[in-house]
Amino acid sequence: MDQTTTEIPPKIFTCQLCGLSSPFVYYGQKPPNTRAIVLLEECFVTKDPFSPEKEKFLVLGSTCSLCSLCVCVASDCSLFYTKRFCMRCVNKHLDQFPHQIQAELAKKKQQSSKAAVS
Amino acid sequence: MDSHRRTWDWDSSQCRAQMDQVFFREQDYIQAGSPDHKEFWAFFDRFQRFKTKKDMSGVAKEDRGDGTDRKKAKVDLGLPKEYDARYRINVSVCSRDIEERLGKSEHRGRQRSSGPGPQEISDCRLALLHFLDFTQRQSFGKLAKLRREQKNLPIFQYRDRIVELVRTHPVVVVAGDTGCGKSTQVPQYLLSAGFSYISCTQPRRIACISLAKRVSFESLNQYGSKVGYQIRFETSRTTSTKLLFLTEGLLLRQIQQDKTLSQYQVVIVDEVHERHLHCDFLLGVLRSLLAERQDLRLILMSATINIKLFSDYFGSAPVLQVPGRLFPIQVVYQPIPPDEQPSRSEKLDPRPYLRILQGIDQRYPPEERGDLLLFLSGMTEISTIQEACQVYATHTRRWIVLPLHSTLSIAQQDKVFDIAPPGVRKCIISTNIAETSVTIDGVRFVVDSGKVKEMSFDPKAKMQRLQEFWISRASSEQRKGRAGRTGPGVCYRLYAESDYDAFAPYPVPEIHRVALDSLILQMKSMCLGDPLSFIFIDPPPASSIQTAVTYLKEQGALDSRGELTSIGSLLAQLPVDVVIGKMLVLGSLFHLVEPVLTVAAALSVQSPFLRSTQHNPDCTTARQPLHSNQGDPFTLLNTFNAWVEVKGERGGGSRKWCRRRGLEEQRLYEMVNLRRQFKDLLRSHSLLESEGGSSAPSAGDRGQRRERLTERRRLHQMKRDHELQEGGKRKVLRLEEGGDGGLSSGSDTEDKSRGRKDKDRQNMDIQEVKFKLRHNVSQLQEAVTVSQDLSSRQQALLKLLLCRGLYPQLALPDEHNSTRKDSEQVFHTKNKQGVVIHPTSVFASDPEVLHVPEDDGGEMGSDKRDSSRHQLLAFVTLLETNKPYLSNCVRVPALQALLLVANSMDTNADCTRLVVDGWLELELRDPSEALRVLSTALKLRAEWERLLLAQLGQSGAAEPAAAEQAVSRRATEKLSEGLVRFLLYTEVSYSLRRLTALQTQNLYVGPQAESESSSSETPDLSVLFPGAQAKPDPIKGGLRVTSFFTYNCLMDSKDLYSECLRTFWSCPNCDLYMPLTPLERMHHEASCRPAGEQQESQDGAESEKASSSSSSSMSSLTRVYHCDVCNEDLKLTSTEILKHKRQHMYTAK
Ligand SMILES: [Zn+2]
């Protein structure tokens, strides 16, 4: 059986913070088959597995604009504010972010610590 | 601009349509009219409301400029000074307005005075960006949740280890308990490790579908076909399928076609611990296949039961044990006190069960959710306890009592998954179906009776038996585990701990309990050699293999040396019981394929008649027109035909039609699918002409075809839609919904299930859709019309076919039945006396049709049992529960049916006494009639056999010659004519009785040493029965004329050539007139055909003239005969030898 050799192993995206990993089909700003869409950062993109339509894409993550860490788009791992920042960098430079974001993060921290206690 | 603005209205559909032309064009990411587009506008409304609210609270306006801090930072991130939520979105959209601004499409007029202004466009763009961000977050959230759940499964830690083991070992055993995730995860681990062409077998069809669905979702291929399933009638497999879930039986069939299973790289056999017959066999087959396929990887997955057995069987294969994920379960032993123990004949005492319900009500507050699952051994037990619990439930209003067993309708079974209202618990009373097959979440309490009813096969009585046993410790643990799936639980065991310790460790594997006919047949067809030397994981007793071999020989599937016959090899490919398979093959010979297909399908699925509605007078009345007193297969045939007609006329309305009659429509859908599969199988074996001619779809004009195509597209869409919304939210049960589930009648009638109508309708639609996709209703109707209104002749022939298929499953009505009550009618089979008819059978309600008419005595001699109307029952199953029951019976005329199908017929010298299969004795009064009947039967059988063999031989050939087929068609018509005439117009009076044990002992004369029966004297009967030579039977004595007929071997018989038996007889066909013994006469009759009927050259051997001309075709029929009187070697046919000998006899006198 030569079936095994013909398979190209899929490219895997892995978040360096939370470990989430999933195959991706495209890296860049212009997801395939989406004429009108332009991403504002270079992203790891896959087909949206939860949509029946073939052209729907899903951004898995990208690289931190400061430290180049590969991070997923989960709010625990990164934040996009004109650029992508990993959570480590966000925390390091928290003072430079608008207070709306600061407040939001503080609130989330509070919530998660509460959840951990209970 | 101002005036324009005032006309803009976001709520106007016109305005939205204009906006659509900017953002949702054909080439855009989201197109107008798509589901996403609809969602966008819903989102838009929410978004606008949110914005207005925010604007009013004025939060957005506060701006404190954090510039002072920023200067201190080492790195300037260069973030905008003012916060805008838009900066958090990493997507931009190119829409018409931007394209126009960029001059891409300046030919499009800019002067749309009534169009949206820049502000509206900008508002909409903002909403769209937020919408896209929202959908991204939503999908990513799902993905993250999925990955989180996968990570949390106990098996996740072993992921790399599993892949590593599979890479380095041909066989790996993965053992893990419920909830460890092995069934869903292991195939995915292998997929992502780069294995493809993976098959994963399941013991149950439903599991194949649900696992394929789950795994394709988890492996992010929900809308692709990378993960598929294949079950008997359905497949989602495509060329891109890399992982296939399929049933064990189906994989075995694939091995039958593809000996090395080259289509797979990996085979996973799941749930091996359940030890199903197919699974045990599959393991054996795979074990020998591994030697040939070194690259094949085999993974056995099991609960942590008896793991060593599997590992040892595959040469100490490595075992990876994964802990399950169960919450702690408290075990309470509550043995039933002696005075509440059920005695054998009595009903179960409900008090121990009620005490547990009460105890739960006292100990656990109703706000604490958690349902109860109660295991009982069978349906009778379930209804007893259900009744008692329902009284308690009605009183306390804290329980909804639901039964669960396989004979419930699908809708009723489904109820156990619905949710109880707050403060109320479900009390599910189930057979062991809920032990492994059905998994119900939310169970907190388990009550285990410790009993199970299991089917076993009694080879002595040739009977299935459903008996109650103690369960095994493994089952006991499995039952307990059902309480700890979603939280900590309690398991009440209604037996003592010492009982538990005394239980067998594991359940008895199926291979030790059931008849092995199908298994042996399949082994033969797979060329696996002697079944006795096949290495099973746990070999069945040699005696049950032997029983199966004997049975298959009786059925003609194996020849005397145990090799597969041509009919046997065909039967091996049919996924049904041997008897049903035989019917199909027989039906294909005559023009009765359509009804036989239906009957065979109907007998292979569960009865569509719901037990629960059996005593409902409305249902009984409505069913009445479907009943046939010819037998249950005919009732089923009528039912199916009527249903197809309703489907043709009313489509989905058939559901209501079924409900009125207490029919489970699901079974009819199964029938129609199975029927189709049978048809395809017969066709693929050239036993059926392929579809064509007038009914071909190409006959329709183009318009019709296009219509059908559009229709199909629509149906496919409906099916897809249904699949998308499937697995939606569970319904909340109403308090009244429990109770009469399967107990009192009419639980499933319309008025009571009104609350469920929506769900029903949805179910109905999808069933109807699948039905229409799979079947061409009008073609089906045509087929059905053929089998509707069968003439009495066709009916007689069909009955004969069923009888021959079912043979030797025959039952004789007891001679005193006519004096007994309807409910006390007794029957006897060869191996089991005193069986009764199952109450669901038509003969249970109408037994008179089986009685011998009283006035039909013929001669009013001493023997009153003489009649020409004796009947036998051919039956599909003999199953002992509390009594031995016959089900699915058809009545047949006794003498005719036996003569045409029996494997063993013994006669006395004048053929007036006949013993069939060593247990039925028929006595005919008139010797000449007896001879006539017997010789007709022999002729018919020989011809039937010849045609059947020709038909089967044809099926082996690649392309049957058209001419050949035409010949056989004419011959077939003639044969069926002959059979029908024999069945309907044989008016011979005879007695019919069962031999006593003593009589069967002294039945035969035994071998005789007389010189008279030496071989040279024996007439050669090979003309009549090709391949069989009449020779003395070494055991019975007398002459073995054919494989099934031994002449003159019965004890009271007179001598073969005794002069007194010779009577003068003139042949109606030739001018022969001389005294002949019965045998000589039969022999002559067989070889002497009326003039003009000599179709085949071989058969034209009757005239002396022809025989003297020594053509080569003749020589095969003549043989050298040395006449002692003439002292000369003569070349004569056997008839001529007889004539020649007779000359000397007369001259000697
Ligand atoms: Zn992450």
Ligand SMILES: [Zn+2]
């Ligand atoms: Zn960073």
